[in-house]
Amino acid sequence: MQNTNKKLKVALIGNPNIGKSTLFNLLTGLHQKIANFPGVTVEKKTGSATIFNSATGDANYLEIVDLPGTYSLYPNSPDERIPFEVLCDPINEDHPDLVIILADGTNLKRSLFLASQVIDLKIPSVLALNMMDLVQAQGIKINPDELERRLGIRVCPIIARKSVGIEELKQALINHLPVPTTYVYDTTLIKPTLLAGICKELNLKSNYAALQIANHINTLDHFQISKEQQTNLKNLFVDVEYDENKIQSFESLERYKSIQQIIESCVRLPNEKKVSFSARIDKLLVHRIWGYAIFICILFIIFQSIFSLTEFPMNFIDETFTGFINIVKDFLPQGVLNDLIVKGVLAGIGGIIIFVPQIAMLFMFIAILEDTGYMARVSFLMDKLMRNFGLNGRSVIPLMSGVACAVPAIMSTRTISSWKERIVTILVTPLMSCSARLPVYTLLIALIIPPNYIGVFNLQGLVLMSLYLIGFIAALMASIVISGFIKAKQKSYFIMEIPVYRMPRWSNIGYSILDKVKIFLIDAGKIIIAISIVLWFLSSRGPGEKFEKVNQKISQLSSDTTNTQKRLHLESLKLEYSYAGQLGHLLEPAIKPLGFDWKIGIALVTSFAAREVFVGTMTTIYSVGSDENLTVKEKMRLEKDVLTGKPRYSVAVGWSLMLFYAFAMQCMSTLAVVRRETGSWKWPVIQFLYLSGLAYFTSLIVYQILK
Amino acid sequence: MANSSKKLSLLKKGEKCIVDSYMDENMQQKMLDMGCLPGEVITIDRFAPLGCPIAISVAGTVLCIRKDEAENILVKVID
Numbered sequence: 001m002q003n004t005n006k007k008l009k010v011a012l013i014g015n016p017n018i019g020k021s022t023l024f025n026l027l028t029g030l031h032q033k034i035a036n037f038p039g040v041t042v043e044k045k046t047g048s049a050t051i052f053n054s055a056t057g058d059a060n061y062l063e064i065v066d067l068p069g070t071y072s073l074y075p076n077s078p079d080e081r082i083p084f085e086v087l088c089d090p091i092n093e094d095h096p097d098l099v100i101i102l103a104d105g106t107n108l109k110r111s112l113f114l115a116s117q118v119i120d121l122k123i124p125s126v127l128a129l130n131m132m133d134l135v136q137a138q139g140i141k142i143n144p145d146e147l148e149r150r151l152g153i154r155v156c157p158i159i160a161r162k163s164v165g166i167e168e169l170k171q172a173l174i175n176h177l178p179v180p181t182t183y184v185y186d187t188t189l190i191k192p193t194l195l196a197g198i199c200k201e202l203n204l205k206s207n208y209a210a211l212q213i214a215n216h217i218n219t220l221d222h223f224q225i226s227k228e229q230q231t232n233l234k235n236l237f238v239d240v241e242y243d244e245n246k247i248q249s250f251e252s253l254e255r256y257k258s259i260q261q262i263i264e265s266c267v268r269l270p271n272e273k274k275v276s277f278s279a280r281i282d283k284l285l286v287h288r289i290w291g292y293a294i295f296i297c298i299l300f301i302i303f304q305s306i307f308s309l310t311e312f313p314m315n316f317i318d319e320t321f322t323g324f325i326n327i328v329k330d331f332l333p334q335g336v337l338n339d340l341i342v343k344g345v346l347a348g349i350g351g352i353i354i355f356v357p358q359i360a361m362l363f364m365f366i367a368i369l370e371d372t373g374y375m376a377r378v379s380f381l382m383d384k385l386m387r388n389f390g391l392n393g394r395s396v397i398p399l400m401s402g403v404a405c406a407v408p409a410i411m412s413t414r415t416i417s418s419w420k421e422r423i424v425t426i427l428v429t430p431l432m433s434c435s436a437r438l439p440v441y442t443l444l445i446a447l448i449i450p451p452n453y454i455g456v457f458n459l460q461g462l463v464l465m466s467l468y469l470i471g472f473i474a475a476l477m478a479s480i481v482i483s484g485f486i487k488a489k490q491k492s493y494f495i496m497e498i499p500v501y502r503m504p505r506w507s508n509i510g511y512s513i514l515d516k517v518k519i520f521l522i523d524a525g526k527i528i529i530a531i532s533i534v535l536w537f538l539s540s541r542g543p544g545e546k547f548e549k550v551n552q553k554i555s556q557l558s559s560d561t562t563n564t565q566k567r568l569h570l571e572s573l574k575l576e577y578s579y580a581g582q583l584g585h586l587l588e589p590a591i592k593p594l595g596f597d598w599k600i601g602i603a604l605v606t607s608f609a610a611r612e613v614f615v616g617t618m619t620t621i622y623s624v625g626s627d628e629n630l631t632v633k634e635k636m637r638l639e640k641d642v643l644t645g646k647p648r649y650s651v652a653v654g655w656s657l658m659l660f661y662a663f664a665m666q667c668m669s670t671l672a673v674v675r676r677e678t679g680s681w682k683w684p685v686i687q688f689l690y691l692s693g694l695a696y697f698t699s700l701i702v703y704q705i706l707k
Numbered sequence: 708m709a710n711s712s713k714k715l716s717l718l719k720k721g722e723k724c725i726v727d728s729y730m731d732e733n734m735q736q737k738m739l740d741m742g743c744l745p746g747e748v749i750t751i752d753r754f755a756p757l758g759c760p761i762a763i764s765v766a767g768t769v770l771c772i773r774k775d776e777a778e779n780i781l782v783k784v785i786d
Contacts, residue, residue, distance in 0.1 A: 071740035076733075107767045110742035245732040252739040278769075279752070288756035380771050384757040493737055493776060498762060498769040 007048075007061045010173065011094070013083055013118060014102030015111060016069030017373075017499040019130050019160040023102060024066045025511050026166055034515055036679065038093075038222070042068055042079050043414065045515075051170045060174040065094050071110070073117045073212055074248060076493065079417070081222070087121055088212045090204065091224035098124040098177050100169070105135035105142060105157070108267055112151075112259045113252075116184035119153055120208035124177035126154040128169055133159045139270035146266035152180045161505060179205070184262075185255040187211045190247060197236045201229060211251065215244040278373070278500040286377050295381060298374075299400055302365045306404040310357040317357070321350045339540060340533070348532025351610060352525045355669065359408040359520055360513050362401050366412055367512040369397075371504040375415065376496065383494065389476045390483025392421035392494075399425065399475060402432030403468070406670045407524070410677055411516055418492040424483045426677060427687050430670050431475035433468045433662060436611040440661045441467055443615055446633055448654030471662050474694070482690075519676070527672035535609050539580040547577035568620075575620055580605050594660065594696070595653040595703040604666070611666045652706035656699040664695035713784065716761070716777035718751050724782035725749070726765075731779040738780070742766035749782060 012027075014020045025032075028047025037044045045066040050059055067086060068079040075081040086094045101118050103111035108129075118125055127147075135142060148155040154172045158165035187195070187208050198210035202225065213220070217233065225233075284290050325346050332338045369375045375394070383393030391399075394416045401409035409429050416422040433441075445460050452459045541547075550573045575581050576598075584601030591601055599621050607614040615632070622635040639648035665671065665688045674684040712727045726745045729735035743749075743765050752762040752769060759774040 071742075072736075074736055074740060076737050076740075107742070110766060110768070113740065113742065245736070248736055249732070249739060252736065253744065256739075256744055282753075282762075286753065286755070286762075291756065376771065380755050380760060380762060383773070384755060384759045493734060494760060494771070494773045495734075495737055495741070495776060496771050497741070498771050500769075 007063045008098065008174070009094070009096045010062050010064045010098055010100060011067055011086060011096035012064055012100045012102065013067045013087075013114065014069060015071055015104060015114060017497060018069075018102060018104040018111070020066065020069055020102050021508055021511070022160040022505055023100075023128065023130070023158075023166075024064065025507060026160060026163060027062075027170070028064055032511070032515075034519060037082050040082070040679070042082055044082075044094075049170075051174050053174055054167075054171055062173065064100075065096065070114065072114055072252075074215070074252075081219075084212060084216070085222050087118065087123065088209045089223050089225075090202070092222075096123065098126070098173065100128055100173070101125055102128045102130055105129050105131045106138060106140065108142065109256075109259060109263055112184075112262065113255065115151070116255060116259060117208070119151060119180045120183050120185065120187070120206060121212075122179050122206040122209075124153075124179050126156060126169065126172050126177055127151060128160075128165075129155055129157045130160050132157045132164070133162065141268040143266040147262070150262045150265060151184065152182050153177070183208065185251070185258045187251060190251065191240065191242065194236055194240050194242070198233065201232050201236070211247070214242065215248055217244075276500060281501055282377070285374070286380055291377075291381050295378060298369075299396075302362070303400065303403060305365070306358055306361050306401070310361050313357040314354055317354055318350075321346075321353065325350070340536065343540060344533040344536035345529060347536065347609075348529035349525075351532060351669070352521060352528050355405065355407050355520065356517055358405050359411070359516055362404070362408040362412065363513050363516045364509060366397060366415070367509040368504045370415070371502070371508055373499040373501045376498045379496070380498065389479040390421070390424050391479050392416050392418055392425070395421065395425040398429055399432060402429040402434060402475075405434050405436070406430045406432070406667065407520065407673050408516070410670065410673045411520065413677065417496070418488075418494075420483065420486055420488040420492070423486060423678065423683065424479050426674055426683065427482055427690075428475040428478045430665055430667065430687070430691060431471050431478060431663065433471040434611075434667075436667070437467075437661055439612040440607075440614045441658060443618070443633060443636075444649075444654050444658050447637055447649050448651050467658060467662055470659070474663065478690075478694075520673070523676040524669060524672040527675060528669050531668040531672075532609060535580075535606060537579070538583065539575060539578050539606055542574070542578040543582065544577070547574065550574045550577055572621055575602060575617075593703070594699040595650075595656045595707070597648070600657065604660075604664075607666050608668055610669070611661060614661070650707075652703050655706060656703035659702055660695045660699040662695075663691055663698055665691035711783070712781040714778050715749065715763075715780040715782050716774050718782070718784065720751050720753055722784060723748060723750050724784045727781040727783050729779055730781065734776060734779050741770065742768070743770070748785070 012020060012024055024045065024047065027049050029049075031049070032045060032047040035044050035046075036042060047064050047066070049062045049064060051062060052059055065086070067083045070080045070083050073084045073087065075084050086092050086096070087099070089095060099118055101115045103115055115127055129142070129144065129147075142157075144155045144157050154177060156165055156169040156172055158169055160166075190211060191214070194214060195207050195210040198204065198213055199207065202210075202213070204210055204213075213233075214237075217237065220230070285294060325342055328346065329338060329342045332341065366375070369378070375397075378396060379393030381393070382396045386393055386395050395413075397415070398409045398413045401412060406429050409432070410426050413422050413425050413429075416425060441464055445463050449460050449463050454462070542551075550570055554567070554570050554574060576584075580602050581598070583605050584598040587601040587604070588596075588598045591604070596604070599618075602621060603614045603617040606617045618636065619632040622632050622639075636649050637647065640646065641648050671684045671688060674687060675681055678684070715724065718724060726743060726747050726749060728745060729738060747766050750764040752764050754761055760771050761774060761777055762769055762771050
């Protein structure tokens with residue numbers, strides 16, 4: 001009896017858009033983990049599956065890695081390097097015991113290109129021949145037995161969308177798949193001594209693996225090989241004329257010749273071809289006028305939904321969580337620990353889960369657009385337009401989503417395949433005015449802009465709109481500038497497949513939403529809680545005696561609930577004497593040229609947690625005063641400049657502050673997500689610096705002019 | 708006329724051609740990976756509204772390529 005407790009490592013590989021994630025979800029269900037492949041920000045999905053042998057009833061445990069979709073093992077992008085590295089490096093931690101090669105029955109020739117490369121690596125494999133329903137509908141005839149004989153590996157016809165043939169595939173996986181014995185295309189004749197040398201040095205079983213390594217000899221950074229092996233490898237190339245481009249294309253063409261012979265022996269194509277359903281829809285969806293009109297309508301529906309449909313769940317989360325916080329606050333004994341948990345940790349967690357409805361909503365739409373095939377048409381329509389700004393056709397969705405919230409928007413940049421264009425999109429997305437700026441804008445607009453009408457237009461509404469426009473224009477301008485600074489890592493091609501339209505698979509969309517929410521809660525959540533604790537510390541602790549005195553007075557007050565006025569006054573003093581307050585004072589000389597005082601300085605520090613905290617902080621600071629019935633807006637309006645006696649919040653200060661909030665990177669959640677998505681602190685730091693600089697100088701200029 | 712090679716980017720909507728060769732080695736590999744071999748028939752499906760990118764039918768799929776990429780593909784027009 002075999003040892004059934006050992007987990008079999010399985011890799012799933014296949015072309016993009018042929019149902020790879022559907023099959024992965026079918027095999028693993030909810031037992032999925034997402035991480036990045038080591039050293040790169042390429043998503044790595046792993047899942048586990050338990051398969052019972054139908055003959056013996058034994059349980060077999062599988063760990064399945066979903067490799068990024070690719071057309072061949074020759075890498076063109078970071079995503080495509082992964083399959084090559086995982087499959088050609090026997091010591092790679094993800095190197096599989098067996099491979100499921102997913103093939104598209106309706107385009108077998110192209111699918112067999114990748115499949116034959118994997119077979120020639122001599123790893124036990126099974127070919128899952130997908131879309132058998134479409135194969136039949138299109139009148140294509142495939143003989144799976146003959147295909148099996150010619151390829152030398154098991155072939156399982158399946159229909160992943162309808163879960164047909166999955167059980168047979170599972171049984172094939174656990175029934176000791178053999179190592180393929182023959183090469184589909186034998187590369188032995190290409191540089192035989194060199195390839196034999198590489199095989200010997202790295203202990204490889206396949207000539208083809210050796211050829212692949214020879215073709216990437218200068219980019220083996222992620223390979224698990226010693227310095228000595230590396231030198232030995234390089235030495236093998238001395239005196240050998242080796243042009244990897246020539247060899248690659250020679251090998252590809254010869255491989256296709258072998259494939260053509262296989263196809264002729266087991267596939268019969270229909271004589272006539274109908275105009276496809278997709279081609280007819282595309283007449284409308286990528287039409288020069290209707291195409292854009294429909295796209296704008298779709299965008300409109302998405303943003304309306306993100307704004308309005310998420311309002312209820314967000315309020316619900318907010319209220320439930322506040323209720324929960326109050327219970328915890330009363331339950332735990334009073335003191336520093338209570339304060340830390342309630343105002344630091346729990347406030348941080350609350351600030352994270354409040355984003356969940358928006359993330360789920362945006363990714364539901366994106367998943368639908370991807371799954372139906374519409375997203376490729378968006379790129380097609382928008383590419384030229386966006387390229388003028390150094391962006392990509394796929395940058396449109398993240399940029400527009402940024403109007404609701406930069407956090408899900410930045411997470412959605414994964415659909416941009418060019419590294420450079422993706423980084424530029426990430427860097428400029430926070431310039432789009434997100435919904436957290438809205439409370440800040442409305443407070444300040446109400447303060448400085450009279451509610452007059454210009455014709456039919458409300459002046460306050462016009463100013464609000466202009467702030468959104470300024471953000472949008474700034475994002476486009478910033479893209480032009482930034483893309484001039486960033487060097488492309490490699491020449492990237494836009495070439496992509498436009499898939500046929502399909503009905504979305506709702507389970508896939510569910511999984512996609514779940515993935516994104518999990519990534520955000522876990523990866524970005526950690527950073528957000530940490531910053532939240534730091535901010536709690538800054539605003540609730542303070543140096544020196546003054547702070548201690550105020551703090552003591554507050555704790556004496558706590559039993560006396562009638563004296564709210566005095567309490568508010570003390571809270572305000574406490575904030576002034578806290579570290580955050582000290583920071584506000586410290587910042588004052590630097591922000592004075594912008595028209596800000598230390599009170600605004602405090603708000604700038606605390607609203608780093610989230611921009612809307614500005615309003616809350618201002619409320620605390622302005623809780624001083626005789627009449628407690630005044631709102632924070634009215635109190636701010638009454639505030640006088642000590643030197644001039646004029647209102648503190650003049651038009652100049654108001655604009656300066658609004659523009660500061662329009663540009664500054666006042667959002668720890670965004671920084672955390674950028675760190676997650678770019679894989680290093682480098683980009684969030686650059687982003688923070690350039691946006692802060694932009695905000696500072698814009699406010700400086702505007703205030704000095706308007707003053 | 709039919710035998711002289713020209714750049715794919717110069718073709719008009721609806722025109723058909725046969726892939727002759729590629730002028731950029733990296734791009735050639737990318738196109739080979741996708742099944743676009745010399746000898747395959749390309750049909751120009753449509754241009755994006757601003758003239759770029761171009762949607763082409765080839766080897767059983769529809770590909771979308773930018774104009775400057777299409778300049779690197781030499782083809783022979785067929786009637």
